Amino acid sequence: MSVLISILAFVVTIGILVTFHELGHYWVAKRCGIKVLTFSIGFGKKLLSWQRGETTWQLAAVPLGGYVRMLDERERPVTPEELPRSFNQQHPLKKMAVAAAGPVANLLLALLFYWVLFVSGVTTLKPVLAxxxxxxxxxxxxxxxxxxxxxxxxxxxxxxxxxxxxxxxxxxxxxxxxxxxxxxxxxxxxxxxxxxxxxxxxxxxxxxxxxxxxxPITTVIGQVAPDSAAAQADIKAGDRIVSLNGKPLQSWSALQQAVAHYPIQPVQLVLDRHGEHISKTVTPHEIVVKGQHIGQLGLAPRLDEARWKAQQMQLRYGPVDAIGAAATKVVDTVKFILQMFGRMIVGHVSVKQIGGPVTLADLAGRSAEMGLLPFIENLARISLSLAVLNLLPVPLLDGGHLMYHTAELVTGRPVPERVQAFGMRLGLAFIAGLMALALYNDFFRLISG
Known part of the structure; x- marks a missing residue:
């Protein structure tokens, strides 16, 4: 069921964010008098299409993006009467506005999402170390x-x-x-x-x-995984772990650390079950996590409900104050994304943080299972990431188009087509490399559990 939820949440996430991004391009292009030929959600084979006015709207087979295709004499012949509505004939400022509109739409969408969250009330956690x-x-x-x-x-x-x-x-x-x-x-x-x-x-x-x-986890067992080492030793949910190998157990993290060092080696547990002390000898199963062989009992702890409730807090604003709070959140998040990307380039942050479709689907699925507001919060974060990514000065991305149009504004003439073609190859190589890295990270996360 969780896989199905992740897939559905992924499709909804991509559908919302890409549609809004492309609507930004579409809306500004129309306001600039540019003829829009196609509005597509997805790439590749057309699955569904309909005509509205002079624009063909369609859904395509690969749901990993979208595009708005505008009238452009570089792509096909344009009649003299339609030439003023051709994209390449527009003033550079209009071209820049169209290119920037997609990322700006994602920024505005994130702002709206955060406003909804702050008005509705966001449950978060106090910065207290449990x-x-x-x-x-x-x-x-x-x-x-x-x-x-x-x-x-x-x-x-x-x-x-x-x-x-x-x-x-x-x-x-x-x-x-x-x-x-x-x-x-x-x-x-x-x-x-x-x-x-x-x-x-x-x-x-x-x-x-x-x-x-x-x-605020306790040393009381909350769950026992089926067929785990603990289940085979008849350890039950509700048992409290008193000691490990003859030493009193101070915390659950101490149990995890100790057991991790004993794969396939018996450990001695003393449990408190309904006031009676029971001794159990358990042999942890061996698992491999990121190349390391560690022991695992198959136990999950129970939370201290009273402390957990005290750990939570709610942020709620009035409709007007929520605008400022949402704007601050958007600015802070964008700054954080840019800082992390810059430090990733210089090697201070691991490139393993770049995730692909599998990671995105997993995040979307988990947030959807938590409820509507967590799902909206996840949408806001991804929308901001999409905006920042598209504003990078890389050919094929909106930021690359902005770079070309800015050069045209400064020099008074379009960037030569051979330069654009070379830039397109570089941009394609960058995007292909980025996608390959993201897919590799996805695969590594899957095999490492």
Whole structure:
């Protein structure tokens, strides 16, 4: 069922974002007096089409984009009476407006989505550490469960999303930064030096490797996977793990770390089941994660419901205030995307963060399963990513067209066709390489679980 949901959510996501993007091009082209011949959602073989006015609207077989084809004498003969409506005959400013309209439409769509979210009320998490992994970087620098993060670097932290984004941003600079913390003993500032701290690659898993979590998990078992090592040992949901190999268990993360080191080696667990202590010998199954052989019991923890409820907070604004909040969110997100892309180019951020259709479908499916508002939030993020990607100065993308039209505005003549043809080959090579990398990352994520 989850695969079907992911596929449907992916189709809906692409359909909404691409349609709105192309509508931006279409709307501005029509306002500039340009004749639009075809409005297509998807590429390749035409599946469905209909005529509306002078434009053919169609759905095509490959749902990974779309296009608006305009009258252009470089592509086909144009009658003298229609020549003023040909795209290539327009003033460079009009051409620039048409090229920029698609990404701008995606920015406006994200703004609308965030406005809806802020008016409806967004449930988010406080920047409070519910768990700090034993032996992790976070514990080594002095962070403890219950601490509240107030700022990272020079950026304030108000939610867990702020915490995650600011930590990734600060670490990706590869320069020392401070974490402002409110703890039980008072306010402290903890220094972090990425050059001397083993944080690994700068990617979406940085928070986990740093060793912090907003989830107030307990040592009570919430789920037991079928056919797992735990199930074979008759361990049940509701059992509380008291000790591991004779040592009291302090946290679930301590259990995970210990078991990971014992693939195919028996471990001794003492469980509290309805007030009675039961001893179990369990042999963890061996799994391979990113080339490493680790042990796995097949257990999931139970959340402390009271603490989990206290960890949540809701952001809600009035219709007018939500406009400013949404605009701020859009600007901050675009800045973050650009910063991460720039640092990816210089090697400070892992290129493994580039995802393809499988990753997009997975994100869409997960957000859809969580509900309408999480799905809308995911749409907003992807819409902004699509806008930024299309504004890159790469031929074939909208940013590449903007570059050509700007050159025409400055020089007073169009960029020579041989230069455009060469640029098209470079752009095609860039996009093909980017897609190959994205598909490779998708495949690697699938085989690594």
């Amino acid at each position: 768990d700090v992994t034993a032996g992790s970087v976070a514990q080594q620098i002095g962070l403890r469960a219950g601490d509240r993060i107030d700022a990272i670097g020079n950026r304030p932290v108000n939610t867990w999303d702020d915490l995650a984004e600011n930590l990734i941003d600060s670490a990706s600079k590869h320069e020392p930064f401070d974490i402002a913390v409110h703890s039980q003993s008072g306010d402290v500032t903890l220094p972090v030096d990425p050059a001397r701290t083993s944080l690994g690659e700068i990617d979406a898993n940085l928070i986990d490797r740093f060793g912090i979590s907003p989830l």
